Amino acid sequence: MTPISFIYGPMKSGKTARLIGDFYALSEHYKVTVVRPSIDTRSPDGYVKSRNGSELQCKVFASTDQLLSIMNASGTEVLLVDEAQFLPAETVKQLIRLSLNTALQVRFYGLMTDYLGNIFEASETITKFSQKLEPLFANCHCGKPAQFTQFTGESNGRTIIVGHDEEYFPVCTHCFLEAC
Ligand SMILES: Nc1ncnc2c1ncn2[C@@H]1O[C@H](COP(=O)(O)OP(=O)(O)O)[C@@H](O)[C@H]1O
Numbered sequence: 001m002t003p004i005s006f007i008y009g010p011m012k013s014g015k016t017a018r019l020i021g022d023f024y025a026l027s028e029h030y031k032v033t034v035v036r037p038s039i040d041t042r043s044p045d046g047y048v049k050s051r052n053g054s055e056l057q058c059k060v061f062a063s064t065d066q067l068l069s070i071m072n073a074s075g076t077e078v079l080l081v082d083e084a085q086f087l088p089a090e091t092v093k094q095l096i097r098l099s100l101n102t103a104l105q106v107r108f109y110g111l112m113t114d115y116l117g118n119i120f121e122a123s124e125t126i127t128k129f130s131q132k133l134e135p136l137f138a139n140c141h142c143g144k145p146a147q148f149t150q151f152t153g154e155s156n157g158r159t160i161i162v163g164h165d166e167e168y169f170p171v172c173t174h175c176f177l178e179a180c
């Protein structure tokens with residue numbers, strides 16, 4: 001298997017659904033741990049939840065140290081990280097170092113770009129070090145494949161606005177550029 005992979009796409013492209021499917025497939029052969037950073041509140045506490053209704057228990061972490069002790073305690077062979085765009089770049093680098101020095105495999109699931117079209121810092125680092133990049137697409141309202149996310153709410157200059165599901169829309173490149 002690949003040490004580091006990044007499954008990325010806009011909001012509502014099925015990233016969490018894919019993570020849950022991967023968990024069941026990988027669990028037949030490996031000790032798999034599912035985590036997400038505490039900053040995101042889209043899923044209920046202690047779970048990752050897809051909009052397709054499926055959900056899975058996970059560990060929620062607030063620091064690199066907490067993440068490392070979760071992994072040590074469970075003897076993790078494969079780590080699945082949801083909402084990876086929110087990881088501090090240092091946490092990403094720690095996981096990459098760990099995968100070089102051990103047999104650990106890490107799959108990151110997250111957004112590549114924010115609603116302004118800028119690449120999240122964590123996603124840039126993950127992309128740089130991944131051996132496998134896998135884009136997912138959602139459906140734009142015009143019918144084309146969507147790779148960007150549009151935000152229609154009040155941002156006040158912030159790019160981290162968790163939740164607000166009804167104000168985020170996956171859009172294709174054409175519709176994204178039209179709205180800029
Ligand atoms: N209201 C909805 N909006 C978008 N997708 C939905 C909705 N309800 C169900 N779905 C299903 O959920 C999937 C997206 O779910 P999710 O795993 O939460 O995506 P992501 O983690 O990329 O945001 C879609 O592929 C679709 O099948």
Ligand SMILES: Cc1cn([C@H]2C[C@H](O)[C@@H](COP(=O)(O)O)O2)c(=O)[nH]c1=O
Nearest residue numbers: 011012042114115149159160161162163
């Ligand atoms: C585009 C974008 C999204 N967010 C937030 C909104 C949600 O809480 C997550 C993404 O969740 P999903 O599992 O991919 O549906 O990220 C943000 O803070 N800033 C953005 O630009």
